Amino acid sequence: MKVYKIFRTATRALRRNPMRALLTTLGIVIGVGSVIAMMEIGAGSAAAIQKTIASMGANVINIRPGAASSGGVTFGSGSVTTLSPEDVDAILKDCPAVRNAAPIVRTRTQVVYGARNWVPTFIYGSNTAFLDVQDWTIEDGEMFSERDVLNGNRVCVLGQTLVRQLFQNESPLGKNIRIKNISFRVVGVLGSKGANMMGMDQDDVILAPWTTIKYRVSGSSLGDTNQSAASSSSSSVNTLSNLYPGGEASLYPEQSEIQAADNPMPVRFASIDTILAVAQSADDIPEAISQMNTVLRERHRIRPDEPSDFSIMDMTQMTKALSSTTTMMTNLLLCVAMISLVVGGVGIMNIMLVSVTERTREIGLRMAVGARSWDILQQFLVEAVTLCLLGGALGILMGHGGSYLVWLSLRWPVETSVVAIAAAVFVSASVGVVFGFYPAWKASRLDPIEALRYE
Amino acid sequence: MELIELREIRKTYDMGDIEVPVLKGVSLTVTHGELVALMGTSGSGKSTLMNILGCLDRPTSGEYWLEGEDVSRMSADKRAVLRNRKIGFVFQSFNLLPRTSALENVAMPLSYAAGRISERESRRRAEEMLRRVGLADRLNHEPSQLSGGQQQRVAIARALVNTPSILFADEPTGNLDSRTTEEILRMFQRLNEEEGITIILVTHDAHVARHARRVIHIQDGLIVQGSPAVDEHPITSDAGWEVSSSEGRGGR
Numbered sequence: 001m002k003v004y005k006i007f008r009t010a011t012r013a014l015r016r017n018p019m020r021a022l023l024t025t026l027g028i029v030i031g032v033g034s035v036i037a038m039m040e041i042g043a044g045s046a047a048a049i050q051k052t053i054a055s056m057g058a059n060v061i062n063i064r065p066g067a068a069s070s071g072g073v074t075f076g077s078g079s080v081t082t083l084s085p086e087d088v089d090a091i092l093k094d095c096p097a098v099r100n101a102a103p104i105v106r107t108r109t110q111v112v113y114g115a116r117n118w119v120p121t122f123i124y125g126s127n128t129a130f131l132d133v134q135d136w137t138i139e140d141g142e143m144f145s146e147r148d149v150l151n152g153n154r155v156c157v158l159g160q161t162l163v164r165q166l167f168q169n170e171s172p173l174g175k176n177i178r179i180k181n182i183s184f185r186v187v188g189v190l191g192s193k194g195a196n197m198m199g200m201d202q203d204d205v206i207l208a209p210w211t212t213i214k215y216r217v218s219g220s221s222l223g224d225t226n227q228s229a230a231s232s233s234s235s236s237v238n239t240l241s242n243l244y245p246g247g248e249a250s251l252y253p254e255q256s257e258i259q260a261a262d263n264p265m266p267v268r269f270a271s272i273d274t275i276l277a278v279a280q281s282a283d284d285i286p287e288a289i290s291q292m293n294t295v296l297r298e299r300h301r302i303r304p305d306e307p308s309d310f311s312i313m314d315m316t317q318m319t320k321a322l323s324s325t326t327t328m329m330t331n332l333l334l335c336v337a338m339i340s341l342v343v344g345g346v347g348i349m350n351i352m353l354v355s356v357t358e359r360t361r362e363i364g365l366r367m368a369v370g371a372r373s374w375d376i377l378q379q380f381l382v383e384a385v386t387l388c389l390l391g392g393a394l395g396i397l398m399g400h401g402g403s404y405l406v407w408l409s410l411r412w413p414v415e416t417s418v419v420a421i422a423a424a425v426f427v428s429a430s431v432g433v434v435f436g437f438y439p440a441w442k443a444s445r446l447d448p449i450e451a452l453r454y455e
Numbered sequence: 456m457e458l459i460e461l462r463e464i465r466k467t468y469d470m471g472d473i474e475v476p477v478l479k480g481v482s483l484t485v486t487h488g489e490l491v492a493l494m495g496t497s498g499s500g501k502s503t504l505m506n507i508l509g510c511l512d513r514p515t516s517g518e519y520w521l522e523g524e525d526v527s528r529m530s531a532d533k534r535a536v537l538r539n540r541k542i543g544f545v546f547q548s549f550n551l552l553p554r555t556s557a558l559e560n561v562a563m564p565l566s567y568a569a570g571r572i573s574e575r576e577s578r579r580r581a582e583e584m585l586r587r588v589g590l591a592d593r594l595n596h597e598p599s600q601l602s603g604g605q606q607q608r609v610a611i612a613r614a615l616v617n618t619p620s621i622l623f624a625d626e627p628t629g630n631l632d633s634r635t636t637e638e639i640l641r642m643f644q645r646l647n648e649e650e651g652i653t654i655i656l657v658t659h660d661a662h663v664a665r666h667a668r669r670v671i672h673i674q675d676g677l678i679v680q681g682s683p684a685v686d687e688h689p690i691t692s693d694a695g696w697e698v699s700s701s702e703g704r705g706g707r
Contacts, residue, residue: 005566005574016554365550368511369564369613370539372532448511452546 010383014390021387024351027344028391028431029398032424034337036399039420041406042330044413049326050282059282059315060133061098061289063087063275063296066309081271082309085210087299088275094295097288101277102129105210107218113166113177120162121204123179125213126276133278141173141188144209152211157188159205180217182261184208214270216261282323285314341427344391345435352384352439363443364451377444384436385429392428396421456523458621458653459485459508464517464527466503466676477503478514479676485655487620490647492656492667500676502625505657509542509623510534522620539567543614547626549606551598551613558594561585561612568617584612588642604635611642621653622646628663640666 014021065082067074088103105125111118124130127149131137144155156177163172172186184206193202208217255263279288289312300309356363363376371379400416407414466478477500485491495501506512507519510526511534519526521541526534538544551560562581565572572580585594588608598606607627614622624643628636644666646652656667664670672679 009566012555012559361548361550362552365546365552366563366567367535368509368538368544370535370567370617372535372567374532375535375567449506452511452550 006378006382009379010386013383024348025387025391027347028388028428029395031341031344032392032395032428033399034340035424036396036420037402038333038337039417040403040414041412043415043417046326047415048413050323059278061277062313064311066311083272083275085270085272087296090295090299091292095291097280097284097291098277099280100129100132101275102126102133103210103272104274104276105214106273107213109180111177111179116166118165120206121200123206125208125210127210133276137191138188139191144187149209149211152215154184154212155187156184156206156208157190158186159190160192160203161201163189181257182216285316341431345431348384348387349435352436356439356443360451360454363446364448367448373444377440380440380443381436385432388428388432392425396424457484458487458522460520462518464514467515477676481678487653488651490654490668492658492664492670494664494670495673496659499673501657501673505625510538541620543619543622545610545614545624545627547629549610551606551609554597556595556597557585557609560609561616564617580616584616588612603631604638607639623655625657
């Protein structure tokens with residue numbers, strides 16, 4: 001018999017009792033529906049979790065200068081200054097797997113506004129790419145411009161904690177704060193981000209053009225990270241010491257700190273503390289790392305047998321741990337859904353057995369008019385598979401509708417999964433074959449004489 | 456070549472401990488174009504013989520030649536193909552598919568035919584058959600909407616749709632009233648005389664057997680008498696097997 005003819009016979013047999021067919025396939029409908037819904041909601045939440053992790057900086061790749069060592073003593077990462085802003089440009093140009101990169105200059109010092117002062121955890125000098133790299137947004141005002149970065153303008157963007165500490169209820173926009181006695185105009189306020197994975201308050205931050213921080217504020221690189229020590233011994237913060245000079249007299253009028261900071265000496269060779277890069281996607285991180293490694297080694301002229309003068313770190317571990325949690329949850333739910341599919345299959349088998357018994361005379365008749373046992377097996381098998389596929393199709397609709405409903409009502413992220421739909425079709429067909437086989441086989445083994453006489 | 460040739464057919468049922476012999480050596484010949492009645496009381500073995508003749512069952516021993524083919528050594532599937540090609544069945548309980556139109560019921564055997572028969576061709580043939588049994592206006596009726604006589608006529612159409620060389624009717628009138636019985640039996644006679652279809656009627660009713668030209672009596676698994684029956688019911692010209700549609704409706 002031709003395939004379509006078999007299907008027609010099957011659908012005709014099913015149409016003789018549509019209500020029963022529907023109820024029989026309900027198990028499959030629920031099973032497939034829950035598989036689809038689980039997959040879609042699972043994929044959606046996995047994507048959402050990955051996005052959250054990304055906003056926590058898990059996609060960020062950290063490039064730090066290497067460690068200096070002398071006479072067997074190493075000074076730890078960052079003790080030499082090998083990274084330059086040109087490295088950032090080179091990375092952006094030559095590493096296709098890197099979406100964006102930003103130079104970072106760090107310092108730690110006191111910030112003063114009016115009568116209040118605060119030492120923020122992070123004072124970052126960077127460029128406009130920083131926001132993209134860190135997946136951060138400006139809540140109020142605006143980000144400083146690329147031109148500010150080029151000119152080393154004294155503008156800054158504040159984190160939420162800083163706003164709270166220095167301004168309380170005032171709007172900080174347009175106000176001037178002083179960092180190490182240098183006046184910065186506040187142009188924007190960063191959105192709130194909370195603690196990072198180490199438990200540090202990420203909102204406790206000032207962001208300014210890296211050129212400004214580098215040449216006007218920190219003066220040197222990480223050499224004076226220990227700002228508390230420097231500021232207590234230095235006279236720079238305490239302006240009174242200028243009034244009562246205790247040291248030797250100078251021949252020329254000494255430049256004040258502000259004057260000196262206002263007229264930075266042109267520096268040819270800038271070094272930066274860190275480069276933050278972000279890969280195109282979480283999957284591209286290893287590729288991005290290897291590309292950056294190649295580019296930087298080439299730029300720094302490091303021979304193949306020499307160790308790198310920088311180190312590249314990512315937070316893959318963290319990403320993996322978190323995404324594996326969602327994968328596990330999705331798999332667990334899938335297992336439950338699979339169980340309901342099996343239960344649905346048993347339901348199909350049950351009803352098919354009933355149907356075979358009920359239609360014993362029909363089977364006998366079909367055999368009497370020339371159906372071989374293979375024809376009968378085929379007929380009942382196709383009937384079961386049709387039933388399952390029908391249930392599968394309904395299940396796909398229901399599962400998809402269910403996940404859409406979840407999205408509508410709970411705003412849980414949902415992702416349509418083609419793989420899940422294909423798998424559902426495949427699984428429901430195989431459930432039909434597996435659970436339809438025994439009843440079909442039983443039907444095909446019937447003796448036509450007894451089947452015809454069956455009451 | 457004879458249509459049916461049975462040689463020393465024996466059939467023994469194995470009931471666990473004891474073996475029950477049902478047919479004890481039946482030899483029989485049926486030629487083309489015969490109308491034979493197979494008579495016997497219940498338990499005489501007539502049903503078993505009918506099953507063997509209809510290729511539904513295999514004899515324990517003996518030979519069965521159907522149009523030169525040895526059926527007794529065929530596998531179940533080969534016999535199924537043979538049944539499809541050469542044998543039509545009419546049953547006492549009609550055995551129509553429920554909730555399926557008369558047309559589809561009649562076309563059903565064609566779907567198991569070896570050659571490719573297109574949807575249109577099988578429809579056409581089923582329609583033609585239904586027309587010949589006088590149910591041209593009942594094509595799309597389901598069995599539940601038809602009377603007993605009409606149902607049996609659908610069954611006859613189904614048995615004939617494959618143009619078989621032999622038609623087995625197992626108590627075809629057992630569930631019908633006397634008037635429809637007469638109608639159906641006349642149809643068989645017509646088919647036999649005009650179409651030359653070989654018909655074997657299995658019955659325990661002597662009245663039914665009288666319509667046959669030859670009656671075979673079977674008793675205790677043996678043929679006791681195989682004489683041509685006296686035709687007490689000559690076919691009248693007005694009651695052909697091609698029942699008019701008005702009569703078809705009246706049979707309801």
